[in-house]
Amino acid sequence: MKYLLLKHYRGGPAPAVEFTPMEKWTPEEVDAHMQYMSDFASRLQETGEFVDSQALSSEGAFVRFDGEGRPPVTDGPFAETKDLIAGWMIIDVESWDRAVELAGELSAAPGAGGEPIHEWLEVRPFLTGVPGGTD
Amino acid sequence: MAGSADDVASSGSSDHAEEVVHVGEATAGTVRVDEALLRELVPAVISVLGRRGADFASAEDAVQEALIRALDTWPDDPPRDPKAWLVAVAWRKFLDAVRAESSRQGRELAVDAEPPAGPAPATDDTLRLYFLCAHPTLPPAAAVALTLRAVGGLTTRQIAAAHLVPEATMAQRISRAKRRIADLPLDQPGDLATVLRVLYLVFNEGYGGDVDVAGEAIRLARQLAALTDEPEVAGLLALMLLHQARRASRTGPGGRLVPLAQQDRSRWDTALIAEGVAILQAALARDRLGEYQAQAAIAALHADAPSTEETDWVQIVEWYDELLAITDSPVVRLNRAVAVGEADGPQAGLTALAEVDPGLPRRTAAAAYLHERAGDLARAAELYAEAARVATSVPERDHLTREAARVRQLLGP
Numbered sequence: 021m022k023y024l025l026l027k028h029y030r031g032g033p034a035p036a037v038e039f040t041p042m043e044k045w046t047p048e049e050v051d052a053h054m055q056y057m058s059d060f061a062s063r064l065q066e067t068g069e070f071v072d073s074q075a076l077s078s079e080g081a082f083v084r085f086d087g088e089g090r091p092p093v094t095d096g097p098f099a100e101t102k103d104l105i106a107g108w109m110i111i112d113v114e115s116w117d118r119a120v121e122l123a124g125e126l127s128a129a130p131g132a133g134g135e136p137i138h139e140w141l142e143v144r145p146f147l148t149g150v151p152g153g154t155d
Numbered sequence: 156m157a158g159s160a161d162d163v164a165s166s167g168s169s170d171h172a173e174e175v176v177h178v179g180e181a182t183a184g185t186v187r188v189d190e191a192l193l194r195e196l197v198p199a200v201i202s203v204l205g206r207r208g209a210d211f212a213s214a215e216d217a218v219q220e221a222l223i224r225a226l227d228t229w230p231d232d233p234p235r236d237p238k239a240w241l242v243a244v245a246w247r248k249f250l251d252a253v254r255a256e257s258s259r260q261g262r263e264l265a266v267d268a269e270p271p272a273g274p275a276p277a278t279d280d281t282l283r284l285y286f287l288c289a290h291p292t293l294p295p296a297a298a299v300a301l302t303l304r305a306v307g308g309l310t311t312r313q314i315a316a317a318h319l320v321p322e323a324t325m326a327q328r329i330s331r332a333k334r335r336i337a338d339l340p341l342d343q344p345g346d347l348a349t350v351l352r353v354l355y356l357v358f359n360e361g362y363g364g365d366v367d368v369a370g371e372a373i374r375l376a377r378q379l380a381a382l383t384d385e386p387e388v389a390g391l392l393a394l395m396l397l398h399q400a401r402r403a404s405r406t407g408p409g410g411r412l413v414p415l416a417q418q419d420r421s422r423w424d425t426a427l428i429a430e431g432v433a434i435l436q437a438a439l440a441r442d443r444l445g446e447y448q449a450q451a452a453i454a455a456l457h458a459d460a461p462s463t464e465e466t467d468w469v470q471i472v473e474w475y476d477e478l479l480a481i482t483d484s485p486v487v488r489l490n491r492a493v494a495v496g497e498a499d500g501p502q503a504g505l506t507a508l509a510e511v512d513p514g515l516p517r518r519t520a521a522a523a524y525l526h527e528r529a530g531d532l533a534r535a536a537e538l539y540a541e542a543a544r545v546a547t548s549v550p551e552r553d554h555l556t557r558e559a560a561r562v563r564q565l566l567g568p
Contacts, residue, residue, distance in 0.1 A: 043540035047560040054553055058409055075549050 022071060022112050023119040025126060026142035029078055031103025033140050040132040049132055056129045064111060064122070071110035078104060110146075119143055188229045192237060194371075197222060197308030200241045202280030209249050211287065212333040215305050217249035223310055281306070282382045285375075286345020289353035290336050297332035298353045299360065304329055307357075307371050316364025350379070351391050351447060358395050369399060380434075389438035390448030396431035397454035400424040412554040416463040428458045449478040468498035485512040493521050501528035516547050520555055527562055536562040 042050065064070035081096025098104055109126070113119050123141045131137035197218055204214035221244040225237075234240035288302040300318075303309045309317075315325035358372035376392040404418040413419075435451045453474045460466035475491035488511045496504020504525045511518055523538035539559035546552035 042556060043536075043543070043559045044563065045560050046564055047557055050553075050557050050560045054411075055409065075552070077547065078544055 021115070021119075021148075022110060022146040023116075024142075024144045024146065025109045025111065025119075025123050026144065027106045027108065028140070028142065029104040029106040030100075032142065035138070035140070037135075037138040039135075039137045039139075042131070045132050049130070049134065052130050052134065053137075057126075060126055060129075061109070064109075069111050069113050069118075069122070071112050073107070073109040075107035076105055078106070116145065119145075188226055188233075190226070191374075193222060193225055193229075193241075194308030194374075196238050196241055198281045198284050198306050200238065200245055201284065201305060203242050204245055204249055205280065207246065210337070212330075212337055213249055213252060214245075215333065217245045217252065219304065219310065220248045221245035222308060226310070281378070283345070285350050285379060285382075286347075287336055287339070289345075289350040290339065291346050291349045292339075293332050293335060295353065295356055297328050297335075298349070299356050300325060300329050301332045302353050302375070303357060303368075303371065307375055309366060309371065313364055313366045317366055317368045318360070319363045347383070347385060347387070351387060354379070355391060355395075355447075358398075369395075369402070373399060386438040386441045386443045387445040387447050389434050390445055390451050393431040393435035393438065394447050394451035394454055396427045396434070397451060397458050400427035400431065400458060406550075410550060411557075412550045414554070415457065420461065423458065428455075431455065432458070444477065444481070446478060446481050449474055449481060453478075463497070466497070468494055472498045485515050486517075488512075489515055489518055489521055493524065496525045496528060501525045505529065516545055517542075519545060520551075523555075523558065523562075532562050532566050536566060 042053070045053070061070060061073055079097065081094045081098070083092050083094050086093040111119060111122060113122065120143060123143045127139050127141050128136040129139070200221070201211070201214050201218050204217060205211060209217070218241070221241050224244055225241060229237075284306050285302070288305050289298045293301070296318075300314055303314045303317075304311065311326045311329065312322050314329075315322040318325065354372055354376050357375070358369050360368070373392070373395050376388070376395055380388045380392050400423050401418065403424075404420070404422040405413055407413045431451065432455050435448065435455055438448050439452070453471055456467050456471050456474070471494045472491065475487060475494055478487050479491065489508070492504050492507035492511055495507040505522070508518070508522055508525060511521075519538055520542035523535050523542050526532075526538060527535035536559055539555050539562060543552050543555035543559060546555055
């Protein structure tokens with residue numbers, strides 16, 4: 021079963037722990053965080069559970085159709101209050117419980133002072149392309 | 156001996172091009188296909204089919220099929236004459252396709268089963284393929300894909316892996332490109348400038364899969380330099396060689412970016428540098444300067460310097476001025492401002508930077524660097540953090556985040 025682990029720049033439930041923004045960390049703390057993330061991905065590759073991982077720029081816009089012959093309407097850059105996706109990891113695992121376990125691990129990435137940042141990650145099951153059940 | 160395999164494995168992913176073994180050379184009971192030789196043969200085989208009357212699109216498809224077949228069967232059954240094998244198999248694939256098409260249309264298409272090979276010289280044919288595959292009417296991404304397949308002899312799967320897109324997407328991109336150039340008159344001269352731009356894109360863009368795409372770009376530039384007599388082709392080849400020489404030192408553990416000033420210059424490939432410089436000097440001596448020669452000259456000045464401090468920044472700024480005169484690009488202006496900062500001090504650099512388009516993604520990073528050099532650490536830290544937010548790649552973003560942390564630490568608590 022595939023799951024999407026969504027990372028947000030902002031939005032989601034109120035932070036469990038007010039962590040110091042990354043730009044205020046020491047270089048060693050930044051390194052430790054990045055190492056943790058890359059080790060996590062490598063470990064999932066080894067267990068055969070990794071599918072894909074991508075980071076998104078914080079730039080961009082909302083876009084919609086505005087009628088025939090008219091250019092699309094854009095709304096952006098994103099308002100400060102809006103939920104903003106930072107990136108994702110797609111995993112292919114045995115169960116929902118395993119997906120939650122892994123998201124918990126990813127959220128334990130170290131931040132300032134080496135403490136886990138307790139970041140909220142959104143976990144979403146993929147709808148499959150194959151009808152389930154038996155006829 | 157047990158250690159030698161490990162040594163090869165640990166020497167880095169940039170060495171794929173050296174893994175080539177010639178056809179017939181046995182390793183551990185089976186024969187490894189000489190993919191480099193195969194790739195070199197592809198444009199010539201397409202040309203043979205063309206001389207026998209096949210249109211480009213069908214000939215190219217047939218050769219691609221023969222290529223995939225070769226990769227599959229040569230390990231167990233290497234041919235004595237690889238080119239003759241490819242021509243025979245590709246021609247058969249072509250005839251099969253024609254027959255299938257004829258029966259679908261219910262009429263005979265006029266193609267001789269065994270026409271004689273024409274007398275046209277092969278070098279002109281290969282050159283024509285470069286121009287066709289990088290035709291100005293093609294979008295750059297399509298030209299890159301088609302060049303890699305028809306001139307470079309890569310499989311669709313390899314090209315797709317290099318660009319991190321599904322194989323079906325890449326196949327579609329290539330067949331649409333071929334449809335687009337199907338009706339071009341063949342007697343029109345091609346545009347060398349777009350060919351060079353496409354090769355440079357190939358050099359800079361490959362990042363996935365197991366094919367060393369940058370190495371392939373160098374091979375194609377080398378071949379083009381042998382087929383033409385244009386200083387700019389030599390300039391591009393020199394530029395690629397000089398960049399390639401520094402490639403290994405540009406990334407550290409975990410794929411992190413190592414800026415020029417911190418690169419371990421003992422890891423630079425001196426043989427590639429010497430070759431690049433020699434090619435560049437011969438090109439410059441012909442006194443027909445172009446953008447690639449100017450860029451290569453800048454790369455050569457970096458390659459020649461034992462450190463950033465001992466770099467001839469004054470001359471680099473002069474080359475940027477030449478480059479600006481040829482091509483007034485915002486990226487060149489930005490790089491020039493950084494060079495001015497080294498040559499005439501950070502304030503001069505910031506003044507030059509003020510004229511650069513603020514929308515340029517790397518402008519904020521350059522501003523951060525120049526402010527740091529000027530001693531304004533607080534502003535530099537802010538700008539590095541801002542530059543990380545607008546970075547367009549993960550390695551750049553991570554690097555700029557580290558720079559922000561480093562400068563903030565210098566500021567103290």
